[in-house]
Amino acid sequence: MRVDRLWLTDFRSYASAELQLAPGLTAVVGANGEGKTNLVEAIVFLATLGSFRGAPNDALVRLGAHQAVVRAEGERDGRALLIEAELAAGGRSRVLVNRQRLARTRDLLGALRVTVFAPDDLELVKGGPAERRRYLDDLLVAVDPRHDRTRSDLDRVLRQRNALLKQVGGRLDPDAAATLDVWDTRLATAGAALGRARRELVANLAPLLGSAYDAVASEAAEVHIVHASEWLDQGYAEVLAEGRAADVRRGLTLIGPHRDDVELSIGPMPARTHVSQGEQRSLAFALRMAGHTLVTAEVGSPPVLVLDDVFSELDSGRSDSLLEALPIGQTILTTAGRLPPGARPQLTVRVAGGDLTTDSPGVPPVGTA
Amino acid sequence: MSVYTGAVQDLIDELGRLPGVGPKSAQRIAFHLLKIPTVDAVRLARAITEAKERVTFCERCFNLAEGTLCGICSDDRREPHVLCVVEESRDIVAVERTREYRGRYHVLQGAISPIEGIGPDQLKVKELLARIDPEGVTEVILCTNPNIEGEATAMYLGRLLSPLGLTVTRIASGLPVGGDLEYADELTLGRALEGRRSFDS
Numbered sequence: 001m002r003v004d005r006l007w008l009t010d011f012r013s014y015a016s017a018e019l020q021l022a023p024g025l026t027a028v029v030g031a032n033g034e035g036k037t038n039l040v041e042a043i044v045f046l047a048t049l050g051s052f053r054g055a056p057n058d059a060l061v062r063l064g065a066h067q068a069v070v071r072a073e074g075e076r077d078g079r080a081l082l083i084e085a086e087l088a089a090g091g092r093s094r095v096l097v098n099r100q101r102l103a104r105t106r107d108l109l110g111a112l113r114v115t116v117f118a119p120d121d122l123e124l125v126k127g128g129p130a131e132r133r134r135y136l137d138d139l140l141v142a143v144d145p146r147h148d149r150t151r152s153d154l155d156r157v158l159r160q161r162n163a164l165l166k167q168v169g170g171r172l173d174p175d176a177a178a179t180l181d182v183w184d185t186r187l188a189t190a191g192a193a194l195g196r197a198r199r200e201l202v203a204n205l206a207p208l209l210g211s212a213y214d215a216v217a218s219e220a221a222e223v224h225i226v227h228a229s230e231w232l233d234q235g236y237a238e239v240l241a242e243g244r245a246a247d248v249r250r251g252l253t254l255i256g257p258h259r260d261d262v263e264l265s266i267g268p269m270p271a272r273t274h275v276s277q278g279e280q281r282s283l284a285f286a287l288r289m290a291g292h293t294l295v296t297a298e299v300g301s302p303p304v305l306v307l308d309d310v311f312s313e314l315d316s317g318r319s320d321s322l323l324e325a326l327p328i329g330q331t332i333l334t335t336a337g338r339l340p341p342g343a344r345p346q347l348t349v350r351v352a353g354g355d356l357t358t359d360s361p362g363v364p365p366v367g368t369a
Numbered sequence: 370m371s372v373y374t375g376a377v378q379d380l381i382d383e384l385g386r387l388p389g390v391g392p393k394s395a396q397r398i399a400f401h402l403l404k405i406p407t408v409d410a411v412r413l414a415r416a417i418t419e420a421k422e423r424v425t426f427c428e429r430c431f432n433l434a435e436g437t438l439c440g441i442c443s444d445d446r447r448e449p450h451v452l453c454v455v456e457e458s459r460d461i462v463a464v465e466r467t468r469e470y471r472g473r474y475h476v477l478q479g480a481i482s483p484i485e486g487i488g489p490d491q492l493k494v495k496e497l498l499a500r501i502d503p504e505g506v507t508e509v510i511l512c513t514n515p516n517i518e519g520e521a522t523a524m525y526l527g528r529l530l531s532p533l534g535l536t537v538t539r540i541a542s543g544l545p546v547g548g549d550l551e552y553a554d555e556l557t558l559g560r561a562l563e564g565r566r567s568f569d570s
Contacts, residue, residue: 153517156517157517161483167488175488178525179483179488179489186517186520
Protein backbone atom coordinates (compact mmCIF):
# COMPACT_ATOMS: atom_id res chain seq x y z
CA MET A 1 0.00 0.00 0.00
CA ARG A 2 1.56 3.27 -1.09
CA VAL A 3 0.75 6.86 -1.98
CA ASP A 4 3.12 8.20 -4.64
CA ARG A 5 1.60 11.56 -5.38
CA LEU A 6 -0.84 13.81 -3.62
CA TRP A 7 -2.78 16.83 -4.87
CA LEU A 8 -4.64 19.23 -2.63
CA THR A 9 -7.07 21.96 -3.63
CA ASP A 10 -8.51 24.25 -0.97
CA PHE A 11 -7.72 21.72 1.72
CA ARG A 12 -6.94 23.29 5.13
CA SER A 13 -4.33 26.03 4.59
CA TYR A 14 -3.51 24.97 1.01
CA ALA A 15 -5.12 26.71 -1.96
CA SER A 16 -3.31 24.31 -4.24
CA ALA A 17 -0.42 21.96 -3.64
CA GLU A 18 1.20 18.94 -5.19
CA LEU A 19 3.42 16.56 -3.35
CA GLN A 20 5.52 13.60 -4.30
CA LEU A 21 6.14 10.87 -1.76
CA ALA A 22 8.92 8.30 -1.61
CA PRO A 23 8.12 4.59 -1.48
CA GLY A 24 10.10 4.45 1.76
CA LEU A 25 10.64 7.35 4.12
CA THR A 26 9.55 10.90 3.30
CA ALA A 27 10.37 13.68 5.75
CA VAL A 28 8.19 16.79 5.87
CA VAL A 29 10.16 19.58 7.51
CA GLY A 30 9.06 23.08 8.43
CA ALA A 31 8.52 25.51 11.26
CA ASN A 32 5.41 25.25 13.43
CA GLY A 33 2.25 26.60 11.84
CA GLU A 34 3.49 26.18 8.25
CA GLY A 35 1.08 23.35 7.45
CA LYS A 36 3.06 20.13 7.82
CA THR A 37 0.31 18.32 9.60
CA ASN A 38 -2.25 19.53 7.05
CA LEU A 39 -0.39 17.51 4.42
CA VAL A 40 -0.52 14.27 6.34
CA GLU A 41 -4.07 15.03 7.41
CA ALA A 42 -5.00 14.98 3.71
CA ILE A 43 -3.64 11.43 3.40
CA VAL A 44 -5.52 10.35 6.49
CA PHE A 45 -8.66 12.00 5.11
CA LEU A 46 -8.48 9.79 2.01
CA ALA A 47 -8.34 6.73 4.23
CA THR A 48 -11.06 7.64 6.72
CA LEU A 49 -12.95 10.68 5.34
CA GLY A 50 -12.27 12.35 8.66
CA SER A 51 -9.61 14.23 10.51
CA PHE A 52 -7.33 12.37 12.89
CA ARG A 53 -7.12 15.58 14.90
CA GLY A 54 -10.83 15.48 15.53
CA ALA A 55 -11.58 18.55 13.43
CA PRO A 56 -15.11 18.68 11.99
CA ASN A 57 -15.17 18.01 8.25
CA ASP A 58 -16.20 21.51 7.22
CA ALA A 59 -13.11 22.83 9.00
CA LEU A 60 -11.01 20.90 6.50
CA VAL A 61 -12.17 23.11 3.64
CA ARG A 62 -9.93 26.17 3.25
CA LEU A 63 -11.58 29.23 4.74
CA GLY A 64 -13.71 30.98 2.11
CA ALA A 65 -13.57 28.10 -0.40
CA HIS A 66 -16.63 26.08 -1.47
CA GLN A 67 -15.06 22.66 -1.55
CA ALA A 68 -11.81 20.88 -0.91
CA VAL A 69 -10.41 18.27 -3.26
CA VAL A 70 -7.81 15.70 -2.28
CA ARG A 71 -6.46 13.33 -4.87
CA ALA A 72 -3.85 10.63 -4.50
CA GLU A 73 -2.14 8.24 -6.84
CA GLY A 74 -0.51 5.15 -5.46
CA GLU A 75 -0.43 1.40 -5.36
CA ARG A 76 -2.34 -1.31 -3.58
CA ASP A 77 -1.66 -5.02 -3.86
CA GLY A 78 0.47 -4.41 -6.93
CA ARG A 79 -2.25 -2.46 -8.74
CA ALA A 80 -2.62 1.23 -9.43
CA LEU A 81 -4.75 3.08 -6.92
CA LEU A 82 -6.36 6.46 -7.53
CA ILE A 83 -8.48 8.01 -4.81
CA GLU A 84 -10.27 11.31 -5.35
CA ALA A 85 -12.29 12.93 -2.61
CA GLU A 86 -14.36 16.09 -2.73
CA LEU A 87 -15.50 17.68 0.45
CA ALA A 88 -18.11 20.45 0.29
CA ALA A 89 -18.00 23.28 2.82
CA GLY A 90 -21.32 21.97 4.14
CA GLY A 91 -19.57 18.79 5.22
CA ARG A 92 -20.75 16.34 2.54
CA SER A 93 -18.11 14.29 0.79
CA ARG A 94 -17.90 12.32 -2.42
CA VAL A 95 -15.22 9.76 -3.17
CA LEU A 96 -14.06 7.97 -6.27
CA VAL A 97 -11.70 5.01 -6.11
CA ASN A 98 -10.08 4.25 -9.47
CA ARG A 99 -12.68 6.60 -11.01
CA GLN A 100 -15.52 4.49 -9.62
CA ARG A 101 -18.03 6.32 -7.51
CA LEU A 102 -18.51 4.63 -4.15
CA ALA A 103 -22.10 3.78 -3.24
CA ARG A 104 -21.38 4.05 0.46
CA THR A 105 -18.58 5.65 2.43
CA ARG A 106 -18.17 2.33 4.15
CA ASP A 107 -16.81 0.95 0.89
CA LEU A 108 -13.87 3.32 1.21
CA LEU A 109 -12.63 1.63 4.35
CA GLY A 110 -9.81 -0.58 3.32
CA ALA A 111 -9.04 1.16 0.00
CA LEU A 112 -6.20 2.96 1.75
CA ARG A 113 -5.07 2.15 5.26
CA VAL A 114 -3.13 4.57 7.40
CA THR A 115 -1.58 4.33 10.84
CA VAL A 116 -1.05 7.67 12.56
CA PHE A 117 1.32 8.38 15.43
CA ALA A 118 0.67 11.81 16.90
CA PRO A 119 1.64 13.59 20.13
CA ASP A 120 -2.00 13.37 21.26
CA ASP A 121 -1.63 9.60 21.43
CA LEU A 122 -0.41 10.05 24.98
CA GLU A 123 -4.12 10.35 25.80
CA LEU A 124 -4.51 6.67 24.93
CA VAL A 125 -2.71 5.92 28.16
CA LYS A 126 -3.39 9.00 30.28
CA GLY A 127 -6.89 9.83 29.13
CA GLY A 128 -10.27 8.33 29.94
CA PRO A 129 -11.66 4.95 28.84
CA ALA A 130 -13.36 6.54 25.81
CA GLU A 131 -9.94 7.13 24.20
CA ARG A 132 -9.03 3.49 24.56
CA ARG A 133 -12.42 2.28 23.32
CA ARG A 134 -12.02 4.43 20.24
CA TYR A 135 -8.53 3.01 19.71
CA LEU A 136 -9.87 -0.55 19.85
CA ASP A 137 -12.86 0.14 17.64
CA ASP A 138 -10.83 2.01 15.02
CA LEU A 139 -8.46 -0.91 14.95
CA LEU A 140 -11.36 -3.37 14.61
CA VAL A 141 -12.55 -1.51 11.53
CA ALA A 142 -9.02 -1.33 10.11
CA VAL A 143 -8.65 -5.09 10.48
CA ASP A 144 -12.14 -5.86 9.20
CA PRO A 145 -14.26 -3.06 7.68
CA ARG A 146 -17.43 -5.01 8.47
CA HIS A 147 -17.02 -4.01 12.08
CA ASP A 148 -17.96 -0.48 11.08
CA ARG A 149 -21.48 -1.85 11.10
CA THR A 150 -21.04 -3.67 14.42
CA ARG A 151 -20.08 -0.35 15.91
CA SER A 152 -22.78 1.82 14.32
CA ASP A 153 -25.50 -0.75 15.15
CA LEU A 154 -24.53 -0.67 18.79
CA ASP A 155 -24.52 3.15 18.85
CA ARG A 156 -27.97 3.30 17.32
CA VAL A 157 -29.57 0.65 19.55
CA LEU A 158 -28.01 2.20 22.62
CA ARG A 159 -29.32 5.66 21.70
CA GLN A 160 -32.80 4.22 21.20
CA ARG A 161 -32.73 2.39 24.53
CA ASN A 162 -31.44 5.45 26.38
CA ALA A 163 -34.08 7.64 24.75
CA LEU A 164 -36.74 5.22 25.98
CA LEU A 165 -35.26 5.11 29.49
CA LYS A 166 -35.27 8.88 29.60
CA GLN A 167 -38.90 9.04 28.44
CA VAL A 168 -40.27 6.68 31.08
CA GLY A 169 -39.06 9.13 33.72
CA GLY A 170 -38.16 6.61 36.39
CA ARG A 171 -41.42 4.59 36.31
CA LEU A 172 -41.86 1.60 34.09
CA ASP A 173 -45.46 0.71 33.24
CA PRO A 174 -46.17 -2.66 31.58
CA ASP A 175 -46.43 -1.12 28.09
CA ALA A 176 -43.06 0.58 28.36
CA ALA A 177 -41.61 -2.60 29.85
CA ALA A 178 -42.67 -4.55 26.76
CA THR A 179 -40.95 -2.02 24.52
CA LEU A 180 -37.87 -2.03 26.73
CA ASP A 181 -37.76 -5.85 26.45
CA VAL A 182 -37.34 -5.47 22.71
CA TRP A 183 -34.52 -2.94 22.99
CA ASP A 184 -32.84 -5.12 25.62
CA THR A 185 -32.81 -8.05 23.23
CA ARG A 186 -31.45 -5.93 20.39
CA LEU A 187 -28.85 -4.35 22.66
CA ALA A 188 -27.78 -7.73 24.05
CA THR A 189 -27.10 -8.95 20.51
CA ALA A 190 -25.38 -5.80 19.26
CA GLY A 191 -23.39 -5.36 22.48
CA ALA A 192 -22.16 -8.94 22.63
CA ALA A 193 -21.08 -8.75 18.99
CA LEU A 194 -18.93 -5.71 19.71
CA GLY A 195 -17.71 -7.08 23.06
CA ARG A 196 -16.58 -10.37 21.52
CA ALA A 197 -14.85 -8.58 18.65
CA ARG A 198 -12.99 -6.30 21.07
CA ARG A 199 -11.98 -9.23 23.26
CA GLU A 200 -10.60 -11.18 20.34
CA LEU A 201 -8.71 -8.11 19.16
CA VAL A 202 -7.12 -7.55 22.56
CA ALA A 203 -6.04 -11.20 22.68
CA ASN A 204 -4.32 -10.78 19.32
CA LEU A 205 -2.85 -7.45 20.34
CA ALA A 206 -1.37 -8.49 23.69
CA PRO A 207 1.75 -10.33 22.45
CA LEU A 208 2.45 -7.61 19.86
CA LEU A 209 2.15 -4.90 22.49
CA GLY A 210 4.80 -6.54 24.67
CA SER A 211 7.42 -6.66 21.95
CA ALA A 212 6.50 -3.19 20.67
CA TYR A 213 6.99 -1.74 24.14
CA ASP A 214 10.36 -3.40 24.56
CA ALA A 215 11.42 -1.91 21.22
CA VAL A 216 10.70 1.70 22.15
CA ALA A 217 11.07 1.83 25.92
CA SER A 218 14.39 2.58 27.53
CA GLU A 219 14.07 -0.51 29.68
CA ALA A 220 12.12 -3.63 28.97
CA ALA A 221 9.14 -4.39 31.17
CA GLU A 222 6.17 -6.68 31.24
CA VAL A 223 3.22 -4.88 29.70
CA HIS A 224 -0.35 -6.07 30.19
CA ILE A 225 -3.48 -5.20 28.29
CA VAL A 226 -6.83 -6.42 29.59
CA HIS A 227 -10.24 -5.79 28.09
CA ALA A 228 -12.41 -5.35 31.17
CA SER A 229 -15.98 -6.39 30.45
CA GLU A 230 -17.57 -8.55 33.11
CA TRP A 231 -20.95 -8.11 31.48
CA LEU A 232 -19.72 -10.13 28.51
CA ASP A 233 -18.71 -13.11 30.69
CA GLN A 234 -21.99 -13.10 32.55
CA GLY A 235 -24.09 -12.70 29.40
CA TYR A 236 -25.28 -9.23 28.43
CA ALA A 237 -28.98 -10.11 28.32
CA GLU A 238 -28.84 -11.29 31.93
CA VAL A 239 -26.87 -8.23 33.02
CA LEU A 240 -29.40 -5.91 31.40
CA ALA A 241 -32.27 -7.74 33.13
CA GLU A 242 -30.56 -7.47 36.52
CA GLY A 243 -29.65 -3.83 36.01
CA ARG A 244 -33.03 -2.76 34.67
CA ALA A 245 -34.28 -1.12 37.86
CA ALA A 246 -31.11 0.96 38.14
CA ASP A 247 -31.19 1.86 34.44
CA VAL A 248 -34.80 3.01 34.74
CA ARG A 249 -34.03 5.05 37.83
CA ARG A 250 -31.09 6.80 36.17
CA GLY A 251 -32.69 7.03 32.74
CA LEU A 252 -29.54 5.60 31.20
CA THR A 253 -27.92 2.29 30.25
CA LEU A 254 -25.33 1.89 32.97
CA ILE A 255 -23.51 -1.26 31.93
CA GLY A 256 -22.25 -2.39 28.56
CA PRO A 257 -19.66 -2.02 25.83
CA HIS A 258 -20.03 1.76 25.94
CA ARG A 259 -18.56 1.68 29.45
CA ASP A 260 -15.74 -0.81 28.74
CA ASP A 261 -12.20 0.06 29.58
CA VAL A 262 -8.91 -1.36 28.42
CA GLU A 263 -6.67 -1.72 31.40
CA LEU A 264 -3.02 -1.11 30.68
CA SER A 265 -0.24 -1.82 33.12
CA ILE A 266 3.53 -1.86 33.15
CA GLY A 267 4.70 -4.53 35.53
CA PRO A 268 2.34 -4.30 38.49
CA MET A 269 1.65 -0.57 37.96
CA PRO A 270 -1.55 0.75 36.34
CA ALA A 271 -0.22 2.74 33.39
CA ARG A 272 -2.77 5.53 33.64
CA THR A 273 -1.85 6.64 37.14
CA HIS A 274 1.30 4.98 38.42
CA VAL A 275 4.04 5.20 35.82
CA SER A 276 6.26 8.03 34.55
CA GLN A 277 5.28 10.21 31.60
CA GLY A 278 8.19 8.73 29.62
CA GLU A 279 6.84 5.23 30.16
CA GLN A 280 3.32 6.38 29.26
CA ARG A 281 4.63 7.85 26.03
CA SER A 282 6.47 4.63 25.20
CA LEU A 283 3.30 2.66 25.88
CA ALA A 284 1.22 4.95 23.65
CA PHE A 285 3.71 4.39 20.82
CA ALA A 286 3.66 0.68 21.53
CA LEU A 287 -0.16 0.65 21.22
CA ARG A 288 0.00 2.30 17.81
CA MET A 289 2.84 0.10 16.69
CA ALA A 290 1.12 -3.09 17.85
CA GLY A 291 -2.01 -2.01 15.96
CA HIS A 292 0.06 -1.28 12.88
CA THR A 293 1.75 -4.70 13.07
CA LEU A 294 -1.60 -6.43 13.56
CA VAL A 295 -3.20 -4.72 10.57
CA THR A 296 -0.11 -5.52 8.50
CA ALA A 297 -0.42 -9.19 9.41
CA GLU A 298 -4.20 -9.35 8.85
CA VAL A 299 -4.28 -7.37 5.63
CA GLY A 300 -1.04 -8.64 4.16
CA SER A 301 0.64 -5.30 3.51
CA PRO A 302 1.61 -2.51 5.88
CA PRO A 303 -0.63 0.56 6.05
CA VAL A 304 0.92 3.91 5.19
CA LEU A 305 2.58 5.12 8.35
CA VAL A 306 2.27 8.74 9.43
CA LEU A 307 4.53 9.96 12.23
CA ASP A 308 3.26 13.43 13.00
CA ASP A 309 5.71 15.43 15.08
CA VAL A 310 6.43 12.55 17.42
CA PHE A 311 10.20 12.81 17.59
CA SER A 312 10.18 16.08 19.46
CA GLU A 313 9.07 14.05 22.47
CA LEU A 314 11.66 11.30 22.27
CA ASP A 315 15.40 11.16 22.86
CA SER A 316 17.46 10.09 19.87
CA GLY A 317 18.07 6.56 21.15
CA ARG A 318 14.36 5.85 21.42
CA SER A 319 13.58 7.62 18.14
CA ASP A 320 16.04 5.33 16.41
CA SER A 321 14.67 2.20 18.01
CA LEU A 322 11.13 3.29 17.09
CA LEU A 323 12.16 3.74 13.47
CA GLU A 324 13.93 0.40 13.43
CA ALA A 325 11.07 -1.49 15.01
CA LEU A 326 8.45 -0.36 12.49
CA PRO A 327 7.38 -2.78 9.78
CA ILE A 328 8.89 -1.90 6.44
CA GLY A 329 6.53 0.15 4.34
CA GLN A 330 5.84 3.70 3.34
CA THR A 331 6.46 6.18 6.11
CA ILE A 332 5.83 9.91 6.22
CA LEU A 333 7.17 11.85 9.16
CA THR A 334 6.77 15.51 10.00
CA THR A 335 9.12 17.46 12.19
CA ALA A 336 9.72 21.06 13.15
CA GLY A 337 13.26 20.36 14.28
CA ARG A 338 16.02 17.99 13.37
CA LEU A 339 15.43 14.52 12.08
CA PRO A 340 16.39 11.69 14.38
CA PRO A 341 19.90 10.51 13.46
CA GLY A 342 18.62 7.10 12.40
CA ALA A 343 16.18 8.54 9.83
CA ARG A 344 17.44 8.50 6.26
CA PRO A 345 14.68 9.97 4.15
CA GLN A 346 14.53 9.23 0.44
CA LEU A 347 12.74 12.53 -0.03
CA THR A 348 12.63 15.65 2.10
CA VAL A 349 9.78 18.10 1.64
CA ARG A 350 10.27 21.58 3.05
CA VAL A 351 7.18 23.54 3.95
CA ALA A 352 7.46 27.33 4.18
CA GLY A 353 4.93 30.07 3.49
CA GLY A 354 2.49 27.63 1.90
CA ASP A 355 5.07 26.44 -0.65
CA LEU A 356 6.47 22.95 -0.89
CA THR A 357 9.97 22.25 -2.09
CA THR A 358 11.28 18.75 -2.46
CA ASP A 359 14.91 17.79 -2.34
CA SER A 360 15.99 14.24 -2.86
CA PRO A 361 19.53 13.18 -2.11
CA GLY A 362 21.69 12.49 -5.19
CA VAL A 363 21.98 8.81 -4.44
CA PRO A 364 19.03 7.29 -2.59
CA PRO A 365 20.35 5.59 0.51
CA VAL A 366 19.92 1.89 0.03
CA GLY A 367 20.60 -0.41 2.94
CA THR A 368 22.74 0.71 5.82
CA ALA A 369 26.20 2.15 5.67
CA MET B 370 -31.65 35.33 5.87
CA SER B 371 -34.81 36.06 3.94
CA VAL B 372 -33.97 38.19 0.93
CA TYR B 373 -37.38 37.96 -0.73
CA THR B 374 -40.50 39.86 0.05
CA GLY B 375 -43.49 38.42 1.90
CA ALA B 376 -45.31 36.02 -0.43
CA VAL B 377 -42.23 34.69 -2.22
CA GLN B 378 -40.45 33.94 1.02
CA ASP B 379 -43.58 32.30 2.43
CA LEU B 380 -43.71 30.00 -0.59
CA ILE B 381 -40.02 29.10 -0.27
CA ASP B 382 -40.43 28.41 3.44
CA GLU B 383 -43.44 26.16 2.89
CA LEU B 384 -41.72 24.19 0.12
CA GLY B 385 -38.59 23.88 2.25
CA ARG B 386 -40.63 22.07 4.88
CA LEU B 387 -41.34 19.18 2.49
CA PRO B 388 -39.32 16.00 2.94
CA GLY B 389 -36.25 15.82 0.72
CA VAL B 390 -36.45 19.48 -0.23
CA GLY B 391 -33.58 21.67 0.93
CA PRO B 392 -33.42 25.48 0.85
CA LYS B 393 -31.90 25.54 -2.65
CA SER B 394 -34.50 23.19 -4.17
CA ALA B 395 -37.28 25.12 -2.39
CA GLN B 396 -36.06 28.30 -4.03
CA ARG B 397 -35.84 26.67 -7.45
CA ILE B 398 -39.36 25.20 -7.22
CA ALA B 399 -40.77 28.53 -5.99
CA PHE B 400 -39.31 30.42 -8.95
CA HIS B 401 -40.54 27.75 -11.32
CA LEU B 402 -44.06 28.06 -9.91
CA LEU B 403 -43.95 31.84 -10.30
CA LYS B 404 -42.84 31.53 -13.90
CA ILE B 405 -45.39 28.98 -15.18
CA PRO B 406 -48.88 30.04 -16.40
CA THR B 407 -51.34 30.76 -13.61
CA VAL B 408 -53.65 27.88 -14.64
CA ASP B 409 -50.87 25.35 -14.12
CA ALA B 410 -50.00 26.69 -10.70
CA VAL B 411 -53.64 26.78 -9.68
CA ARG B 412 -54.13 23.20 -10.87
CA LEU B 413 -51.34 22.14 -8.49
CA ALA B 414 -52.86 24.11 -5.65
CA ARG B 415 -56.26 22.54 -6.34
CA ALA B 416 -54.77 19.04 -6.52
CA ILE B 417 -53.26 19.56 -3.08
CA THR B 418 -56.49 20.95 -1.63
CA GLU B 419 -58.62 18.21 -3.11
CA ALA B 420 -56.29 15.46 -2.03
CA LYS B 421 -56.29 16.85 1.49
CA GLU B 422 -60.09 17.08 1.50
CA ARG B 423 -60.88 13.75 -0.12
CA VAL B 424 -58.07 11.46 0.98
CA THR B 425 -58.26 10.09 4.48
CA PHE B 426 -56.91 7.04 6.20
CA CYS B 427 -58.74 3.74 5.83
CA GLU B 428 -60.68 3.03 9.01
CA ARG B 429 -59.56 -0.54 9.01
CA CYS B 430 -55.95 -0.69 7.82
CA PHE B 431 -54.87 2.98 7.85
CA ASN B 432 -53.82 2.94 4.24
CA LEU B 433 -54.65 6.05 2.22
CA ALA B 434 -58.30 5.95 1.20
CA GLU B 435 -61.01 7.98 -0.43
CA GLY B 436 -63.99 7.14 1.74
CA THR B 437 -64.05 5.04 4.86
CA LEU B 438 -62.28 1.97 3.45
CA CYS B 439 -59.29 1.80 1.13
CA GLY B 440 -59.36 0.01 -2.22
CA ILE B 441 -57.79 -3.12 -0.79
CA CYS B 442 -60.03 -3.43 2.28
CA SER B 443 -63.16 -2.99 0.16
CA ASP B 444 -62.04 -5.62 -2.38
CA ASP B 445 -63.85 -8.94 -1.58
CA ARG B 446 -61.39 -10.93 -3.65
CA ARG B 447 -58.62 -10.29 -1.14
CA GLU B 448 -57.89 -13.11 1.31
CA PRO B 449 -59.25 -11.72 4.61
CA HIS B 450 -57.36 -14.01 7.00
CA VAL B 451 -53.81 -12.89 6.17
CA LEU B 452 -52.46 -9.50 7.25
CA CYS B 453 -49.26 -7.90 6.05
CA VAL B 454 -48.02 -5.29 8.53
CA VAL B 455 -46.06 -2.40 6.99
CA GLU B 456 -44.68 0.88 8.30
CA GLU B 457 -46.09 3.27 5.69
CA SER B 458 -48.74 3.35 2.97
CA ARG B 459 -46.02 3.58 0.35
CA ASP B 460 -44.76 0.16 1.49
CA ILE B 461 -48.11 -1.28 0.36
CA VAL B 462 -47.37 -0.04 -3.12
CA ALA B 463 -44.05 -1.89 -3.04
CA VAL B 464 -45.62 -5.15 -1.85
CA GLU B 465 -48.49 -4.83 -4.34
CA ARG B 466 -46.03 -4.54 -7.20
CA THR B 467 -44.90 -8.10 -6.46
CA ARG B 468 -48.40 -9.41 -7.33
CA GLU B 469 -47.49 -12.25 -4.96
CA TYR B 470 -49.63 -11.17 -2.08
CA ARG B 471 -53.40 -11.55 -2.02
CA GLY B 472 -54.14 -10.75 1.61
CA ARG B 473 -54.87 -7.48 3.35
CA TYR B 474 -52.65 -4.93 5.01
CA HIS B 475 -52.17 -3.00 8.20
CA VAL B 476 -50.25 0.27 8.15
CA LEU B 477 -48.52 1.12 11.43
CA GLN B 478 -47.77 4.68 10.29
CA GLY B 479 -44.19 4.47 11.53
CA ALA B 480 -41.78 2.30 13.47
CA ILE B 481 -40.80 2.22 17.13
CA SER B 482 -38.11 4.85 17.62
CA PRO B 483 -37.78 6.36 21.10
CA ILE B 484 -35.32 8.95 19.71
CA GLU B 485 -38.17 10.43 17.69
CA GLY B 486 -40.60 9.90 20.56
CA ILE B 487 -42.42 7.10 18.75
CA GLY B 488 -43.55 4.16 20.86
CA PRO B 489 -46.27 1.55 20.30
CA ASP B 490 -48.89 4.06 21.47
CA GLN B 491 -48.04 6.42 18.62
CA LEU B 492 -48.41 3.59 16.10
CA LYS B 493 -51.56 1.75 15.02
CA VAL B 494 -50.74 -1.24 17.22
CA LYS B 495 -53.92 -1.35 19.32
CA GLU B 496 -55.88 -1.09 16.09
CA LEU B 497 -53.95 -4.09 14.73
CA LEU B 498 -54.77 -6.20 17.79
CA ALA B 499 -58.42 -5.20 17.53
CA ARG B 500 -58.60 -6.65 14.02
CA ILE B 501 -57.31 -10.15 14.80
CA ASP B 502 -60.48 -11.71 16.24
CA PRO B 503 -63.28 -9.95 14.31
CA GLU B 504 -61.58 -10.58 10.96
CA GLY B 505 -60.50 -14.13 11.83
CA VAL B 506 -56.87 -13.43 11.04
CA THR B 507 -54.75 -16.58 10.98
CA GLU B 508 -51.43 -15.24 9.73
CA VAL B 509 -49.59 -11.95 10.24
CA ILE B 510 -46.60 -11.15 8.06
CA LEU B 511 -44.27 -8.62 9.66
CA CYS B 512 -43.09 -6.55 6.74
CA THR B 513 -41.29 -3.67 8.47
CA ASN B 514 -37.98 -2.31 7.18
CA PRO B 515 -34.86 -4.39 7.79
CA ASN B 516 -33.18 -1.62 9.80
CA ILE B 517 -32.74 -1.20 13.55
CA GLU B 518 -36.13 0.42 14.17
CA GLY B 519 -37.99 -1.87 11.77
CA GLU B 520 -36.47 -4.99 13.33
CA ALA B 521 -37.32 -3.75 16.83
CA THR B 522 -40.90 -3.09 15.72
CA ALA B 523 -41.18 -6.55 14.19
CA MET B 524 -39.83 -8.12 17.38
CA TYR B 525 -42.28 -6.14 19.51
CA LEU B 526 -45.25 -7.17 17.38
CA GLY B 527 -44.02 -10.76 17.20
CA ARG B 528 -44.01 -11.01 20.98
CA LEU B 529 -47.42 -9.44 21.17
CA LEU B 530 -49.06 -11.61 18.51
CA SER B 531 -47.47 -15.03 19.01
CA PRO B 532 -49.40 -15.82 22.23
CA LEU B 533 -52.66 -15.25 20.33
CA GLY B 534 -52.21 -18.56 18.56
CA LEU B 535 -51.76 -17.35 15.02
CA THR B 536 -48.91 -17.76 12.57
CA VAL B 537 -46.49 -14.83 12.76
CA THR B 538 -43.85 -14.59 10.07
CA ARG B 539 -41.09 -12.12 9.25
CA ILE B 540 -40.10 -11.37 5.65
CA ALA B 541 -36.68 -12.75 4.73
CA SER B 542 -33.75 -10.57 3.81
CA GLY B 543 -31.42 -11.56 1.09
CA LEU B 544 -30.16 -11.01 -2.42
CA PRO B 545 -31.88 -9.10 -5.19
CA VAL B 546 -33.14 -11.43 -7.89
CA GLY B 547 -31.35 -11.14 -11.23
CA GLY B 548 -28.31 -9.58 -9.58
CA ASP B 549 -24.76 -10.85 -9.35
CA LEU B 550 -23.32 -12.23 -6.15
CA GLU B 551 -20.14 -10.23 -6.64
CA TYR B 552 -22.07 -6.96 -6.45
CA ALA B 553 -23.93 -7.83 -3.26
CA ASP B 554 -22.76 -5.94 -0.22
CA GLU B 555 -21.28 -8.17 2.44
CA LEU B 556 -24.06 -7.48 4.93
CA THR B 557 -26.88 -8.53 2.66
CA LEU B 558 -24.92 -11.55 1.48
CA GLY B 559 -24.17 -12.45 5.10
CA ARG B 560 -27.87 -12.28 5.97
CA ALA B 561 -28.72 -14.35 2.90
CA LEU B 562 -26.25 -17.02 4.01
CA GLU B 563 -27.68 -16.98 7.51
CA GLY B 564 -31.17 -17.48 6.14
CA ARG B 565 -30.20 -20.22 3.66
CA ARG B 566 -32.65 -23.05 3.07
CA SER B 567 -32.11 -26.72 2.38
CA PHE B 568 -32.34 -27.53 -1.27
CA ASP B 569 -35.29 -29.74 -2.04
CA SER B 570 -35.41 -30.97 -5.56
